[in-house]
Amino acid sequence: MDYAVECRDIQMRFREGEGWRNVLRGVNLQIRSGELTIIAGPSGCGKTTLLSILGGALAHTGGTLDVFGRRLSSMRPSQMAGFRRRHIGFIFQHYHLVPALTAVENAAMPLIIAGTPAAKACAAARREFERLDIGHIADRLPKRLSGGQQQRVAIARALVHRPELILCDEPTAALDSRAGETVMEILKEIAAQESRAVIVVTHDQRVFSFADRLIELEDGLVIADHNLTRNKGADSAGQRAA
Amino acid sequence: MLSIALKILWADAGKSAAMVLGVAFSTLLMAQQAAIFVCLMANSASHIAAAQDVDIWVADMRADYFDDPGALPEALVERVKSVPGVAAAAPYMRSSVVIDSTTMVEQGILIGLDPYSLMGAPQKLVAGSFRSLRASDAFIVDRRGYNDIWPGDDIELGRRLEVDGRLLHLVGIADPPSPFISMPLIYTSTETAKLIRPSIAPGFILARANDPAAAADVAAAIAERTGYGAFEKEAFSEITIDYYLTNTGIPINFAITITLGFIVGTAIVAQTFYLFVSENLRYLAVFKAMGAKAGQLISMTAAQCIVIAAIGFSLGIAGAAWFFETVPDKVAAFKGFYLPSGVFLKTALAVFAISLASGLLSIQRAVRYAPARVLQG
């Protein structure tokens, strides 16, 4: 089958003083659409770096990367920006909502950036809000939203332009466990129902149970790759129905 | 995208206000100083525009001439009259004198005119008549000079004034445009002027052309026939202004103030814009991570700059306009001063350049910001 994401021997090194620091040392991965993949590992092991590379926000220094059949490895920065605009939805740990804009305007930003007129973009964002059950907060400013609500606005923003790949960095870290679970349920649903690839980076063990697949990263290498769908299929189906 | 940029701008009311005020302040400073400068320079030639019935000015063109118009031979009047195309010619005498009003002693400027043709006389009289100048020891003073000599007094003809030790009587009040040098102007007949100052001689010869439209040609003919400088009045105004521009410290002083206004404005606007962009860097970077192009970030910033510049400029120029609307009526030194349209346009240009340049410099940080840093938190 065609993979959503295919990494072969991905390497990433950063300048550090006189020398280099190897943060990713040959990552091999295939990720399928329709699945929620969790990448876990200790702090500093390279999770965020890997996520940035997968999303075309950072150019890797070795190996090859294909996302939906497109070779990111050979793209120029402006092409990468275009790729992000069309195919990637980012969800950040700290939400990064613009305080001056209402929830719905924030969520409409990816469409506005892609050239959709603001009114049309906001209408699309509103539909996303209804789906995520946050229609009632659409016109509020971020400062009047709880953390869980802000993260759901951020999810709406990551979905509004219908990207095929959703990348989330520690989406639950700033949330209490109830709000964190809600966010994970939403992400899982998005992956399952709309056949998109959702990748969540976390070291929050409480949310591992939502994963279809759990990849463990350590010191720049994949050390384990668990497929959880088979073992817990009935389990997660029950959750979705609830 | 642009409406988003403006929403972000207004959300930070404090910074927006600071930027608007910075722009307004430097607009005010530059426009007001530049306008005063332009008006002052124009005033250095105001006696030329004010002189009635004159098309051509004949002058000696030595370099230090304008501060101290030198002596032309009186016979030159007849020679000028004899040039074809000249309808009339008269002397224009000018000298600084000491005036003594019994309450104070000060410097004044004596202007001797031909009392019959009245060529070169100021065009407006507030009181009295030009005809009375024909009487011996009669004088007309400008309105501002009157208030200087007899502060607070109502206009009253027949008053006596000692000019260079000779007692004159007042027969009229003139209202010429404000002169470059703010000293009382004492108009007399050439005869009276000679009685006051026996050594006085014409500083200029004034001429009227048969056909005012051909004044420039007639001036050229006068110059050729007499060997003196002869200029149509607009050209002579320009020469006079040029003289003051190149031979006095006034332009330097104003250039310094105007430059300071520019620098202060640039500093305030650039700094607040830099802070503003810095604070928004996080969000601009998020837009970048979402795939926004550099051009989009730049046009967002440019839109913010233009709005700030437009509001700031409007406030500043309104302040300058208000100054020229109210102050010249109240303060004699600014009489007739106004806001020239050239100053308006050039200030607008400078202000928009400052705002755009500082905005675009600030946005460079966002343009260069690596999108992956947003994910790093």
Ligand SMILES: Nc1ncnc2c1ncn2[C@@H]1O[C@H](COP(=O)(O)OP(=O)(O)OP(=O)(O)O)[C@@H](O)[C@H]1O
């Ligand atoms: N732009 C960069 N320049 C230099 N070093 C970097 C850069 N980005 C990341 N690193 C380093 O690479 C290593 C991996 O960073 P990364 O953020 O990917 O870790 P992580 O697994 O996401 O950690 P955490 O769980 O704390 O978020 C860290 O030691 C970090 O300091």
Ligand SMILES: [Mg+2]
């Ligand atoms: Mg991280």
